[in-house]
Each structure stands twice: as structure tokens, then as C-alpha cells.
Amino acid sequence: MILLTPDADIARKVAEAVERQLAELPRADTARQALSASRLIVTKDLAQCVAISNQYGPEHLIIQTRNARDLVDAITSAGSVFLGDWSPESAGDYASGTNHVLPTYGYTATCSSLGLADFQKRMTVQELSKAGFSALASTIETLAAAERLTAHKNAVTLRVNALKEQA
Numbered sequence: 001m002i003l004l005t006p007d008a009d010i011a012r013k014v015a016e017a018v019e020r021q022l023a024e025l026p027r028a029d030t031a032r033q034a035l036s037a038s039r040l041i042v043t044k045d046l047a048q049c050v051a052i053s054n055q056y057g058p059e060h061l062i063i064q065t066r067n068a069r070d071l072v073d074a075i076t077s078a079g080s081v082f083l084g085d086w087s088p089e090s091a092g093d094y095a096s097g098t099n100h101v102l103p104t105y106g107y108t109a110t111c112s113s114l115g116l117a118d119f120q121k122r123m124t125v126q127e128l129s130k131a132g133f134s135a136l137a138s139t140i141e142t143l144a145a146a147e148r149l150t151a152h153k154n155a156v157t158l159r160v161n162a163l164k165e166q167a
Contacts, residue, residue, distance in 0.1 A: 001038040002056065004049035011040040025150045050074045057108035060089045072125055077108040081125040086133035086159060090152035091126060094143040095136045098124040133159065 005011050018035065022028050043049050050071060053061060057077035065071065068083040075081060079102030080092050092098045099113035112122045128136070137160050144153035 001035060002058070003038075003040045004043055004052055005041075006043050006045050006049065008042045011042050015040055021151065021154060024154070027148065027150070031151060046071065047074075053078065057103075057106040059102045059104045059108065060092070062087070062089060069127065075123065077106075078123050079103050079108045079113055081123055083125060083127035085162075086128040086130055087126050088140075088152070088155035088159065090140050090144050090149070090155050091128060091133070091136060092124070093152065094140045096126045096128065098126060130163065134163065 003011060003014055005014075022031055022035075025031050041052065043052065046065065054074075054076045059079040060082065061075065061078035061080070062082045063071050063075075064084065072081060072083065080089075080098055082089055082092060087096075093100050101114040102108075103111040103113070108123070110121070112120065113124060137156050140156045141153050141160075144150070144156070
């Protein structure tokens with residue numbers, strides 16, 4: 001996992017949130033080991049975030065900015081892109097309809113998710129509305145729990161709780 005942000009305060013808050021969430025996971029040791037190569041990178045601006053992301057070519061790219069859709073056209077290398085507050089990666093893994101077989105290790109620069117157009121370069125983009133997210137939330141939580149991917153489930157549960165607080 002790599003977090004790119006032009007805001008040092010956001011990077012700090014994310015690091016704290018990751019630690020809190022790790023403490024809750026039944027497979028915390030496995031998750032901590034997986035996160036050992038993670039990085040929080042503070043950039044000068046969003047353009048630099050996009051440039052670094054395109055160079056890295058992530059399997060999953062979550063764009064969580066005020067206007068996430070505005071950055072999509074600048075993304076050239078990502079397996080699957082998730083936009084905004086209501087589009088966790090677990091939605092793409094389980095319910096929003098995109099292909100889950102994605103290139104890893106930066107191969108998004110030359111490869112796409114498996115499908116009929118295997119020899120073309122493309123990426124998938126998802127943006128769920130609150131209503132769409134709400135309709136899929138329990139399905140995503142159930143599937144993530146069945147796979148014992150508690151952090152994926154929590155990505156949805158946190159948003160469900162936020163919706164309840166907004167009501």
C-alpha cells in the first residue's frame with residue numbers, strides 16, 4: 001500500500017487509523033507483515049500524486065479527494081480505480097461488477113484486467129453513490145467476512161457507520 005497526499009496531516013491521521021484498525025483484525029500479524037513495505041508519501045501537490053501513481057502503476061488505485069472524478073483522465077496506469085468516499089476496493093472485489101483479476105507489480109503500464117480485450121490497455125473505474133453503496137454494503141461485508149478479509153469488511157462497515165451518523 002502506498003498513500004500519496006500533499007497534506008502531511010492527512011498522512012499522519014491515516015498512519016494512526018491504520019494502527020487502530022490493525023489492532024482490531026483477527027489476522028493482525030499477517031496484515032502488519034503485508035503492510036511492512038507500505039509507504040506514506042507527502043507530495044507537493046495532487047499533480048505529483050498522479051505522476052507518482054502513474055509511474056508506480058498500482059493494481060488498485062483509490063482516489064479519495066474532494067473532486068476525485070477530476071483526476072481520472074490523468075490516470076494512465078492502474079488496474080482498477082475507485083473514486084470517492086463510497087467506493088472501497090472491496091466493492092470491486094465482490095460486488096460492483098468489475099474484473100478482480102488485475103495486473104500486479106506495476107504491469108498496469110502495459111496490461112489490463114483479464115477479459116475479452118486482453119490485448120488492449122484499459123482500466124476500470126468505479127464510483128458508487130450513497131444509495132448504490134448502501135444497496136451493496138451487506139453483500140460486500142458478508143463476502144469479505146467469508147474470506148476472512150476483515151480490513152476489506154471494515155472499509156465498508158466504517159462507511160455504513162458514517163451514513164448512520166449522517167442520518
